[in-house]
Amino acid sequence: MSLGDKIRNYLVFLVRCGRIAFVGDWRYYAWMGFLSIVILLGINAYARQFVNGLIVTGMSDQVSWGVYIANFTFMVGVAAAAAMLVIPVYIYDNKALHDLVIFGELLAVAAILMCLAFVTVDLGRPDRFWHLIPGVGQFNFPGSMLSWDVIVLNGYLLLNVHICGYLLYCRYLGLRPSKWFYIPFVFLAIAWAVSIHTVTAFLYVGLGGRPFWNSSIVGPRFLASAFTAGPSLIILALQVIRRVTDYQIHDRALLTLRSIVQVSMLINVFLLVNEIFKEFYTRTSHVASSQYLFFGLHGYHALVPWIWTAIAFNLVSMALLVLPLSKSLRYLNIACVLAIVGIWIEKGMGLVVPGFIPTPLGEMVEYSPSLNETMVCLGIWAFGILCYTVFLRMSIPILQGRLVKETEPA
């Protein structure tokens, strides 16, 4: 086959994938229409923020990061969790999960796109994003952990796009994928998945003036919570996929993921206990942020109901997961939802916000997201879910052998 034919084949593949994203039954149109409306509302809210500045958010000089960075942190974890599907398949040769790896990797791609959106909306001068481009702007590498994050997130995005894209294209052509062309990247992506969440943790850990974050347990806790919430999300996503499509997914695969969530959740809660003990047993002056988070401080306690909800959800989820009860999908689903919501609260509001309260000078200023800020977040969530839906809409027919080269129209 000549190079021209190869390029032509690839372009036809891309066009057909693009085309199928706009085709579906009424449920698909309703779903995509709904997501598009939420995205447009989000764009509208962001346009307002772009013009008036971040004053339209609930943030202040005292609490200078809020739900944008909280969601960013959570989604990095979701992206990293794709590794929890890859490891059993490629290292332990697990057959049940083999065909599902791609769904995890596509979720990682959607999650990283959301991460990039969440950091972009948090910038005061998004027009100056090019100052961050290595070689063009001034990239403070290796000094700033944020520059590390730029590298690892974009690298992880490229790795996953390559792996998914290559495997799907091979299926499309009906060719056996060449191992050299993806296996090294799969293993690199496993290490890389750990790195994205570690670097994101170090972003906080590296700040000596914020004792709540300047703790070596933040990194391990990030990974444990990510490997709980991420696979939980995948368990739910896979069930949605098999319900709305005719793609076969066996319960065995879901139960394999259950054992991953089980262990991760136990480690997650164990690390939480470690942190709580250290803070409240010693009661140094550095306990202030934890005191504020769990019990309130100087009459301020906006986060107290949130964190106890999160802890209750985590504990109930853990109990369900360790009991044989959760071998039934109904209880497994409850455990997964509780884990996702619990960890989202704990890692979002529970990690980012109390780091700022009290301020390094002891001032108490609370934070709650504004309506505009919430709309931007919902828009980005809808954008991420829309991306994932589109990825699935393209990949499932390919995996089922319906969108392949043979069916190419004349």
Place this chain on the structure above:
Amino acid sequence: MPDNNPPAADVSRRSFLLTSAVMASGAAALAASLAPLRHLGDYVTPEQFLQKYYKELTPAEMQKVLDRITREVEKQYQVRPDVRDYKPMNGVEFVYCLNLTRCIGCRKCVHACVGENNQSRNPEIQYIRVLKMPHGSMDTEKGDHNYAPASVPEKGFFYMPIQCQQCKNPPCVKVCPVKATWQETDGITVIDYNWCIGCRYCEAACPYFARRFNWTRPSIPKERLNPTMSYLGNRPRPQGVMEKCHFCTQRTRQGKYPACLEVCPAGARKFGNVLDPDSEVAYILRTKRVFIQLKEELGTSPRFFYYFDV
């Protein structure tokens, strides 16, 4: 979702019209959602967008930038400013010493700073925070930020003004992803307001709550504008960037005292070149038995020293 992918040839006239209608309404909805952008005004001009990094500007390019800023300020405030790029002086390292025995907590320094440095008045940005501290403690968490008695000082308290500590190991500089903030040879940590991307990582990193963000477009009454401006100092800032105390570069790099020092009625503030053995600050650091660097345990090594009359 059943997979009814119609071959391109089957696209009927009806579905073509339907597709066009959907596309058109989609485009209209997108345009409607972007409507707030109509109020964008002069958010960024092409010259501002393309401006190079401070340290890469040649003297001629810098002059062009200064001329442009002069025009921009004149247009917005109808005041012709004198904007210059004051460079650090050779053999100078600035240090601030603050006498906690003398400070009476009147906050005159706070307001003099706002006036001198063209801070936004609405919302008001202040670089100096004065804490009312209970007798005997240096723990800032015990301080009162919002004290407002009829008169100061109050019995049983002392007052501690806190501003940028001009650290020798500044965490803010380390974390900035685009090198928009750096330490100059005279020890002052400055910000290029045309380079900062507004990620606020430095604000999270600062242990002294010294950095401030422009949450919206700053507003300064034109009759209050200080026309003596420095590029890395008190020129008006755009929306969405960081700012902070810069030891009044527009004054101190010309041999004057900072505004906060000049206004202090108690003589609590001392400023000067620590490399000059005859300077007041060198004398204080040589002779006082105790002086304090705030949060010394963090290793930031402030150039701002608190001391006491014994």
